Amino acid sequence: xxxxxxxxxxxxxxxxxxxxxxxxxxxxxxxxxxxxxxxxxxxxxxxxxxxxxxxxxxxxxxxxxxxxxxxxxxxxxxxxxxxxxxxxxxxxxxxxxxxxxxxxxxxxxxxxxxxxxxxxxxxxxxxxxxxxxxxxxxxxxxxxxxxxxxxxxxxxxxxxxxxxxxxxxxxxxxxxxxxxxxxxxxxxxxxxxxxxxxxxxxxxxxxxx
Numbered sequence: 001x002x003x004x005x006x007x008x009x010x011x012x013x014x015x016x017x018x019x020x021x022x023x024x025x026x027x028x029x030x031x032x033x034x035x036x037x038x039x040x041x042x043x044x045x046x047x048x049x050x051x052x053x054x055x056x057x058x059x060x061x062x063x064x065x066x067x068x069x070x071x072x073x074x075x076x077x078x079x080x081x082x083x084x085x086x087x088x089x090x091x092x093x094x095x096x097x098x099x100x101x102x103x104x105x106x107x108x109x110x111x112x113x114x115x116x117x118x119x120x121x122x123x124x125x126x127x128x129x130x131x132x133x134x135x136x137x138x139x140x141x142x143x144x145x146x147x148x149x150x151x152x153x154x155x156x157x158x159x160x161x162x163x164x165x166x167x168x169x170x171x172x173x174x175x176x177x178x179x180x181x182x183x184x185x186x187x188x189x190x191x192x193x194x195x196x197x198x199x200x201x202x203x204x205x206x207x208x209x
Contacts, residue, residue, distance in 0.1 A: 006074030013068055033060060040064045042147050049151025057148055066140045072116045073132055076123025103127055111139040
């Protein structure tokens, strides 16, 4: 359990995000804070940030967004480092990530950019939990506040979109479903094309003339 909790944490958070996306057209006009709790992404913050109280929105979004970062960091800390050290050249990667200058640069990136790759690199470098959280939590607070303030700056546009969603719930759900189906179809076609191309590259016959 101690090694699988980051995966379970991300599964719960992304499950809530998927539910929020499915209910976006219903929750955006009627329960924007609940939508923010389910899916605290930058797009949702820009959508509803102008219609929710600032402080409650920050208190909801910051911990949840930070937990996503914690999940990626925990997975990398538990698994990535142990995998790298047994791979050819992996020790050099761990050594490069563990340099003080590299750690410092990655930690400062956390203040301005939420990036799973940065979280994973910090986890693989062996940065302590305390040091990681001391940068991630303020970074999430700064970024969340910036998105919510930006939403207030464009609040007339946001309210217009929310009002449209309120009057077109069925159409919104159909559009979301259609977008999801199109995405799945595109992935399926790309996978089929890759399999077809790989099948066309036949290995050379070692017994041939």
